[in-house]
Amino acid sequence: MSTIAAVATGPAPGGVGIIRLSGPEAVRAARQVAPGLPAQLRPRFAHLARFVDRSGALLDEGLILHFPAPASYTGEDVVELHAHGSPRLLSLLLGELLATGHARLAGPGEFTRRAWLNGRVALQAAEGVADLVAADSEAAVRAAAAQVAGALSAQLGPVVDGLRALHADVEAVLSFPDESEGAEEGLCRRLAQVHGGVAQLCERARQGRVVRRGARVVLVGPPNAGKSTLFNRMLGEERALVDEAPGTTRDALEARLELGGLSVTLVDTAGLREAPGRVEALGVQRARAEVAAADLVLLVLPPGEDAGGWRGELGAAAPVVEVRSKRDLAAAGPGSGGAAWVSGLSGEGVAGLLEQVRVRLTGYGTAGAVSITGERHAECLFRAAQALDRAREAHVVSTLEVVAGELGLALAALLDITGEDASEALLDEVFRRFCIGK
Ligand SMILES: Nc1nc2c(ncn2[C@@H]2O[C@H](COP(=O)(O)OP(=O)(O)OP(=O)(O)O)[C@@H](O)[C@H]2O)c(=O)[nH]1
Numbered sequence: 001m002s003t004i005a006a007v008a009t010g011p012a013p014g015g016v017g018i019i020r021l022s023g024p025e026a027v028r029a030a031r032q033v034a035p036g037l038p039a040q041l042r043p044r045f046a047h048l049a050r051f052v053d054r055s056g057a058l059l060d061e062g063l064i065l066h067f068p069a070p071a072s073y074t075g076e077d078v079v080e081l082h083a084h085g086s087p088r089l090l091s092l093l094l095g096e097l098l099a100t101g102h103a104r105l106a107g108p109g110e111f112t113r114r115a116w117l118n119g120r121v122a123l124q125a126a127e128g129v130a131d132l133v134a135a136d137s138e139a140a141v142r143a144a145a146a147q148v149a150g151a152l153s154a155q156l157g158p159v160v161d162g163l164r165a166l167h168a169d170v171e172a173v174l175s176f177p178d179e180s181e182g183a184e185e186g187l188c189r190r191l192a193q194v195h196g197g198v199a200q201l202c203e204r205a206r207q208g209r210v211v212r213r214g215a216r217v218v219l220v221g222p223p224n225a226g227k228s229t230l231f232n233r234m235l236g237e238e239r240a241l242v243d244e245a246p247g248t249t250r251d252a253l254e255a256r257l258e259l260g261g262l263s264v265t266l267v268d269t270a271g272l273r274e275a276p277g278r279v280e281a282l283g284v285q286r287a288r289a290e291v292a293a294a295d296l297v298l299l300v301l302p303p304g305e306d307a308g309g310w311r312g313e314l315g316a317a318a319p320v321v322e323v324r325s326k327r328d329l330a331a332a333g334p335g336s337g338g339a340a341w342v343s344g345l346s347g348e349g350v351a352g353l354l355e356q357v358r359v360r361l362t363g364y365g366t367a368g369a370v371s372i373t374g375e376r377h378a379e380c381l382f383r384a385a386q387a388l389d390r391a392r393e394a395h396v397v398s399t400l401e402v403v404a405g406e407l408g409l410a411l412a413a414l415l416d417i418t419g420e421d422a423s424e425a426l427l428d429e430v431f432r433r434f435c436i437g438k
């Protein structure tokens with residue numbers, strides 16, 4: 001194994017900047033840029049060090065820490081150089097380390113890849129590290145942290161065990177039909193059980209997707225329904241123009257807000273109608289495109305407007321929440337079929353609506369409780385669920401061979417999450433997402 005080196009801290013100036021080395025030559029390389037270190041480095045101890053270039057000129061003073069193998073992040077000999085957080089200084093220092101000939105520049109995610117190779121982290125936990133580094137909302141941070149801590153492994157374990165046992169039993173029935181009489185009966189129930197477990201994980205994966213990417217919540221409805229007024233009220237600032245003339249909003253307008261730790265992009269759109277003008281017609285087109293791309297649609301209707309027709313007319317793939325606007329003008333109170341009643345003008349009902357949006361997006365928990373945020377994990381789970389769907393169908397209409405085949409596919413999909421039997425290509429794909437130095 002070669003020794004790798006990289007700047008581990010971000011590319012902006014900061015109080016401290018860290019260069020990390022991992023591999024058998026890590027200490028030797030570090031000694032060359034930090035002469036005067038004691039002959040024996042104390043494990044995990046902060047040694048004061050002078051960092052110099054190859055001519056011996058001083059670059060900075062800082063700390064050197066040695067984490068001897070195997071008790072380190074990568075499982076190899078790791079050395080960290082803590083200098084001042086100047087990107088220019090750090091690249092000079094890294095250049096000096098590489099010039100020693102004892103280390104080469106690390107590739108993206110190579111430290112974590114080595115950690116995985118040496119059994120220091122599970123694959124899904126390693127991916128959690130990448131998610132944590134990239135997290136841009138509180139919910140994403142909490143979800144990634146849960147993943148690093150093994151939340152996904154804990155949920156996945158029993159499902160994988162159940163599926164593995166089921167697969168083995170079905171194969172046994174096929175191989176030794178005489179000795180396995182009656183095993184068929186339990187099969188249906190066990191299939192349903194495993195299927196249920198995977199379906200539950202898929203549901204969490206869908207919520208996780210929203211946590212990771214953030215959610216697009218789109219306000220639509222007829223002109224003058226009060227969409228822009230509500231948009232401003234939900235954001236807590238006057239972003240969109242409001243006017244009593246219908247057709248005020250032309251372009252789609254978006255703004256970000258954080259909802260219970262979840263990153264939400266709220267989109268205001270042009271009122272839907274057979275548009276009179278050309279520009280407004282373009283706006284209506286854009287509104288329809290927004291509906292198609294939404295994670296959640298808020299159908300804003302003034303009191304008295306019929307909802308059924310509008311729902312059909314929207315044809316949204318995402319869930320639609322009906323919102324009754326201008327509550328202050330309505331004679332009758334709430335009660336009409338689960339709609340949220342709000343007044344963008346007075347603010348009445350808006351807090352409740354925001355809470356309803358949060359719950360619809362993350363399920364009845366906090367966003368932080370979502371534990372499956374990796375797109376790759378989600379994709380593996382969906383693939384397993386499909387194979388199990390086919391297995392259940394095959395159990396009714398086809399042969400046990402087909403059931404066994406589908407169970408095998410489902411199991412392979414789940415094992416792709418943990419990286420058991422992982423191919424090089426899969427590993428490359430996983431670690432490509434990392435930044436250099438991680
Ligand atoms: N009384 C009352 N009036 C409201 C309320 N919300 C909006 N309005 C009024 O309704 C009119 C239209 O409001 P907008 O927010 O511009 O409606 P819109 O749905 O964005 O309209 P378009 O952009 O034309 O599609 C304005 O005169 C608002 O002041 C409300 O909750 N109560």
Ligand SMILES: [Mg+2]
Pocket residue numbers: 227228229240241242248249268269270271
């Ligand atoms: Mg508007």
